[in-house]
Amino acid sequence: MSEQGSGVGSRESSRESGAGGRGSEHGNDPTTAAILLASDKPANGAVSAPTPDSRLATPAETPDPRQTTPAEPNWFLLYGTVLTELVVLIIAFYAFTKAFA
Amino acid sequence: MRPIDWLVLIGTLVTIVSYGVWKGRHRKNLDGYLLAGRQLQWPTIALSIMATQASAITFLSTPGQAYADGMRFVQFYLGLPIAMILLAIVAVPIYHRLKVYTAYEYLETRFGPKTRVVTASLFLAQRGVSTGLTVYAPAVIVSLLLGWNIHVTNIGIGLLVIAITVGGTKAVSRTHVHQLLIALAGMAVALTIAIHSLPTDVSLFDALHVAGKMGRLNVIDFSFDLKTPYNFWSGIIGGTLLMLSYFGCDQSQVQRYLTGETVQQSRLGLLINGMIKVPMQFFILFVGAMVFVFFQFTAPPLFFNSAARNKVVKTRYASQYAALEQTHAATFTEKRNGMREMLAAMHTGDGARADAVATRVRALQTTDANTHKAAADLIAKADPAADTNDTNYVFLSFVIGFFPAGVVGLLLAAIFCAAMSATASGLNALSSTSVVDVYRRFISCDANDRDCVRMSKMLTVFWGLVSIGVGEFASHVGSLIEAVNRFGSFFYGTILGVFVLAFFFSKVGDLAAVSGAVVGQIAVGLCAIFTNTAYLWWNVVGCVVGVVAALVIQTFMPDAGVADRVSGVGASNLG
Numbered sequence: 313m314s315e316q317g318s319g320v321g322s323r324e325s326s327r328e329s330g331a332g333g334r335g336s337e338h339g340n341d342p343t344t345a346a347i348l349l350a351s352d353k354p355a356n357g358a359v360s361a362p363t364p365d366s367r368l369a370t371p372a373e374t375p376d377p378r379q380t381t382p383a384e385p386n387w388f389l390l391y392g393t394v395l396t397e398l399v400v401l402i403i404a405f406y407a408f409t410k411a412f413a
Numbered sequence: 414m415r416p417i418d419w420l421v422l423i424g425t426l427v428t429i430v431s432y433g434v435w436k437g438r439h440r441k442n443l444d445g446y447l448l449a450g451r452q453l454q455w456p457t458i459a460l461s462i463m464a465t466q467a468s469a470i471t472f473l474s475t476p477g478q479a480y481a482d483g484m485r486f487v488q489f490y491l492g493l494p495i496a497m498i499l500l501a502i503v504a505v506p507i508y509h510r511l512k513v514y515t516a517y518e519y520l521e522t523r524f525g526p527k528t529r530v531v532t533a534s535l536f537l538a539q540r541g542v543s544t545g546l547t548v549y550a551p552a553v554i555v556s557l558l559l560g561w562n563i564h565v566t567n568i569g570i571g572l573l574v575i576a577i578t579v580g581g582t583k584a585v586s587r588t589h590v591h592q593l594l595i596a597l598a599g600m601a602v603a604l605t606i607a608i609h610s611l612p613t614d615v616s617l618f619d620a621l622h623v624a625g626k627m628g629r630l631n632v633i634d635f636s637f638d639l640k641t642p643y644n645f646w647s648g649i650i651g652g653t654l655l656m657l658s659y660f661g662c663d664q665s666q667v668q669r670y671l672t673g674e675t676v677q678q679s680r681l682g683l684l685i686n687g688m689i690k691v692p693m694q695f696f697i698l699f700v701g702a703m704v705f706v707f708f709q710f711t712a713p714p715l716f717f718n719s720a721a722r723n724k725v726v727k728t729r730y731a732s733q734y735a736a737l738e739q740t741h742a743a744t745f746t747e748k749r750n751g752m753r754e755m756l757a758a759m760h761t762g763d764g765a766r767a768d769a770v771a772t773r774v775r776a777l778q779t780t781d782a783n784t785h786k787a788a789a790d791l792i793a794k795a796d797p798a799a800d801t802n803d804t805n806y807v808f809l810s811f812v813i814g815f816f817p818a819g820v821v822g823l824l825l826a827a828i829f830c831a832a833m834s835a836t837a838s839g840l841n842a843l844s845s846t847s848v849v850d851v852y853r854r855f856i857s858c859d860a861n862d863r864d865c866v867r868m869s870k871m872l873t874v875f876w877g878l879v880s881i882g883v884g885e886f887a888s889h890v891g892s893l894i895e896a897v898n899r900f901g902s903f904f905y906g907t908i909l910g911v912f913v914l915a916f917f918f919s920k921v922g923d924l925a926a927v928s929g930a931v932v933g934q935i936a937v938g939l940c941a942i943f944t945n946t947a948y949l950w951w952n953v954v955g956c957v958v959g960v961v962a963a964l965v966i967q968t969f970m971p972d973a974g975v976a977d978r979v980s981g982v983g984a985s986n987l988g
Contacts, residue, residue: 384677385677385681387501387502387680390681390684391498391501391502391684393688394494394497394498394684394687394688395494395495395498397494397688398491398494398495398691401691401692401695402491402633402645405487405632405633405695406632406633406635408630408632409625409630409631409632409633409634411625412621412622412624412625412626412630413625413626413630413631
């Protein structure tokens, strides 16, 4: 879910980034970058500084349980699928080579 | 070219370029111009990544590679899925969180300006030449076979690409989708026609046996040999490092997945590419294998570069060339009879006889290869400037000679689309790196977005003209796809070494990283000049030597550079 959060941050940042603002954000500030990486937060400060949407939110506006956020893929399953496909392809290619040699 | 072919070709190109220009309008800020506003979804990212890698060279040269050398070239891509997974885990989250425009921008955050400058410069040099080759490759082949003017073709392709790329990354990525689909549709049509053009008594199963017995279905080779360019081990080890470097450190690819709306979208784009690329290359090589089978039953020309052949017959070597053509024709007839005899033996279940005939046919194949080499030598004598490697001309000769009206236009459109897709990414990345890593970093640090976008457009045009210029001077590069990959492998290992240091060795500083890169590059140079090591291993040498050298330098000179500038960047992310 943290990646979903950082994605929201990205959108906000791209909308808000004005002329010349991009370079001074953090690109030349390694300390900020390191801290942001270590804390697993987006680099543009979108989490620590409230976004326009979150500022407008009131306690009454609790998330609607019917509104589901996009499900985070099971990355290990996806990586495993890619590797499994590679192994299957290698075996199939080898069988193909031998079958018609 | 018949009128219907012209109609299909021009119609396709006009539609694609108009769509690209329309998509690229109204891009005023740098984020929108260079990274499509970071709003793209994984299907577009995946197809854009694939279209960037699949240039016209892929569609022209790869079938020729299978025709001449078999399908073992697919092993070159075996490391790609592994590289995609590693990049999805390590690089994508870091690039996204730092919100960089270029991969080299990250290196300054991690090390300092020296490393950024060195890697960005290596990229600009390497990609500047490679992009020129991707323009030149289809231009020279199409112009020679169709009798077009090479300069007009080269400049025409270059200008079409510039028109799309000036529209920015969104225009490039969106047109990539259509370009790749057209190119793949063209290859599917080519495969269908190749199979249907076989003699009626030769089934697809027979065709597979012919290709297999003649060594063209040699997809996997587990033997370990450093001098063999393509085997399982060079593909898995060298190929993984090459793909890590290409997709993780080459801005033309990094820029594709930096456009992802989220880390999730970028990762999915890479992983889908990892799943599709190997079967796609197998498919393109298989087209080449089927073209090979087609020419076992239909007489091929002695030399596929018809322009070179037409020149030699007008010189004093004409009679010698004619004699070689007669030898080639006689060998072909004997070989074709042998093929039929082999298939008849297989149909009757006489395996021993089939093997014996196959051995005889392979000997005839060797004789024919020697005749072909003698023809190439003769062509070189008649015209020292002639391209004596006709691998790149095989597929297009087949298309022009045997495809029906309209389909030739479609195939040419597919090749032009592929040329434009790869070149557009190259120009897009060259422009981005020039603006972000050079112009805004060192020349005009206070430039606003509008200035940067204007400069990006100007640099896109500049690099487009450089590419056209490189194309005007490029020749004698042999198999084009191999030439591009060899050239890339010369630099990619070193660049990857720097990124490995950035991601995994937090104590290494700027000077040590740069020194390691220099040592790694020298090692690759020595390896290329003084050994016969296959080029995929250069990636391993450049990366390993660069990393070890940097670690040694950092150990013995702990004050070298700005050590530990950003302690934990990358490494902290992996925990």
